[in-house]
Amino acid sequence: MSSCITPFHFQIHHLAGKSKQQSPYVISNILAKRHHAPPTTAVFPMKRCRQAETISKAPVEVADIEDISFSGEEITKIRASLLDWYSQNRRDLPWRRISSGENDVGIEEGERRAYAVWVSEVMLQQTRVQTVVDYFNRWMEKWPTIRHLAQASIEEVNEMWAGLGYYRRAKFLLEGAKMIVESGDEFPKTASSLQKVRGIGNYTAGAIASIAFQEAVPVVDGNVVRVITRLKAISANPKNSTTVKNIWKLATQLVDPSRPGDFNQSVMELGATLCSVVAPSCSTCPVSFQCRALSLSKNDESVQVTDYPIKVAKAKPRHDFSAVSVVEIVEEGSLSESRYILVKRPDEGLLAGLWEFPSVSLKGEADLSSRRKTVDSFLKQSFGLDVKKSCKLAVREEVGVCVHVFSHIRLKMYVELLVFHLSEGGMDFLLKEQGNATMKWKCVDGKALSSLGLTSGVRKVYTMVEKFKQSGTNSVPVKTRKKRSVKNH
Numbered sequence: 001m002s003s004c005i006t007p008f009h010f011q012i013h014h015l016a017g018k019s020k021q022q023s024p025y026v027i028s029n030i031l032a033k034r035h036h037a038p039p040t041t042a043v044f045p046m047k048r049c050r051q052a053e054t055i056s057k058a059p060v061e062v063a064d065i066e067d068i069s070f071s072g073e074e075i076t077k078i079r080a081s082l083l084d085w086y087s088q089n090r091r092d093l094p095w096r097r098i099s100s101g102e103n104d105v106g107i108e109e110g111e112r113r114a115y116a117v118w119v120s121e122v123m124l125q126q127t128r129v130q131t132v133v134d135y136f137n138r139w140m141e142k143w144p145t146i147r148h149l150a151q152a153s154i155e156e157v158n159e160m161w162a163g164l165g166y167y168r169r170a171k172f173l174l175e176g177a178k179m180i181v182e183s184g185d186e187f188p189k190t191a192s193s194l195q196k197v198r199g200i201g202n203y204t205a206g207a208i209a210s211i212a213f214q215e216a217v218p219v220v221d222g223n224v225v226r227v228i229t230r231l232k233a234i235s236a237n238p239k240n241s242t243t244v245k246n247i248w249k250l251a252t253q254l255v256d257p258s259r260p261g262d263f264n265q266s267v268m269e270l271g272a273t274l275c276s277v278v279a280p281s282c283s284t285c286p287v288s289f290q291c292r293a294l295s296l297s298k299n300d301e302s303v304q305v306t307d308y309p310i311k312v313a314k315a316k317p318r319h320d321f322s323a324v325s326v327v328e329i330v331e332e333g334s335l336s337e338s339r340y341i342l343v344k345r346p347d348e349g350l351l352a353g354l355w356e357f358p359s360v361s362l363k364g365e366a367d368l369s370s371r372r373k374t375v376d377s378f379l380k381q382s383f384g385l386d387v388k389k390s391c392k393l394a395v396r397e398e399v400g401v402c403v404h405v406f407s408h409i410r411l412k413m414y415v416e417l418l419v420f421h422l423s424e425g426g427m428d429f430l431l432k433e434q435g436n437a438t439m440k441w442k443c444v445d446g447k448a449l450s451s452l453g454l455t456s457g458v459r460k461v462y463t464m465v466e467k468f469k470q471s472g473t474n475s476v477p478v479k480t481r482k483k484r485s486v487k488n489h
């Protein structure tokens with residue numbers, strides 16, 4: 001246990017004539033209590049930071065994050081403990097079945113492994129492992145190799161990705177696959193060459209290179225940040241670029257050159273299982289003897305391992321508003337089902353290239369009558385649907401409000417259902433308007449709509465409308481109805 005309190009490479013500044021005999025640990029405890037911060041954690045991310053001199057006249061220690069490193073003994077112990085633990089406890093996951101086995105494999109097998117790691121890692125950046133398993137299996141069934149994926153269309157990829165969010169990542173995955181296949185070269189094997197592929201950043205490159213090709217490079221994701229900041233009791237802002245850079249440096253020190261892929265997965269696995277955000281299982285942790293946060297918490301009850309990494313306040317999301325029109329078209333005399341209008345979003349920006357119900361951005365909260373005015377002019381201009389003249393508006397109902405939260409935007413959608421009755425042949429007439437439109441749109445029936453890869457926001461709106469219809473309240477045109485609200489958490 002003594003190794004847990006071996007001094008870091010602290011700089012000690014005695015600014016007020018305090019004893020030089022006090023150990024860094026004692027000094028930091030004094031400071032921690034004074035400032036209600038975890039001890040020995042005054043880690044400033046700036047090189048040779050002197051900020052503390054202006055903050056306090058008391059003896060201050062400044063641990064320069066760039067000076068923090070693992071000792072040779074720590075590295076040996078951590079590698080051995082984590083690899084041993086991982087061998088016995090690793091979860092059986094479909095991508096691991098593909099990517100594990102003998103290291104010396106042929107080109108085809110290497111590519112197969114790399115592709116599986118790539119797909120799984122991009123998906124894992126989106127959501128929990130349990131959710132990813134189903135998505136991964138479906139994806140690999142449809143596109144078992146990178147060559148199959150390179151033939152896919154963005155519509156197919158979006159459909160497969162529906163519900164995972166961050167559709168840009170799926171688009172990059174497709175573009176990256178095309179780039180590799182069209183180059184005619186082998187699958188890039190090193191982290192540096194992988195980073196030249198569209199959409200592959202340093203994390204994904206490290207994961208593919210180490211897991212599929214055994215290159216001794218690290219990976220740093222949220223789980224790794226948590227484990228390393230706890231192992232070293234680092235309380236610098238984990239979002240700060242200097243901190244991130246130094247965590248990569250520490251992860252580079254740790255990665256085991258003989259089993260880099262397994263080692264990287266062991267750290268991520270530890271973070272995902274035992275070293276969790278709120279309730280870490282330190283008593284069963286394989287590296288508890290090397291964990292400085294645990295050691296500090298045992299010596300000072302005001303300190304908890306969950307103090308690391310420090311929590312950084314999230315920026316408040318922007319508030320956006322829109323009026324969403326679920327436009328249903330019924331053609332009189334036609335045996336076909338009614339159809340819904342879907343509009344393709346622009347190729348750049350939020351949810352680029354995805355399909356959604358016609359919607360108009362609002363400047364802020366707006367009352368029903370002003371929203372309807374905006375919607376009417378939009379429908380007329382975009383689809384030739386003139387609410388007042390050219391077609392019969394059989395139903396117009398205010399369905400309710402749906403709130404969808406993106407990473408940086410809170411979108412409040414006012415949802416309205418509009419059912420238009422067109423006379424015989426009216427559908428063909430309507431579809432002719434497509435050629436005149438500046439935006440891309442189409443009409444799909446309810447069955448196609450259910451099987452389409454809609455974003456979770458659009459799906460929520462559709463579910464809301466379906467429920468509304470099932471309640472049987474839309475048979476009579478009603479001007480307004482009590483708002484219903486669906487929230488995304």
Ligand code: SF4
Pocket residue numbers: 227230231274275276280281282283285286287288291293294305
């Ligand atoms: S001892 Fe606890 S805090 Fe430290 S690495 Fe293990 S689980 Fe995480």
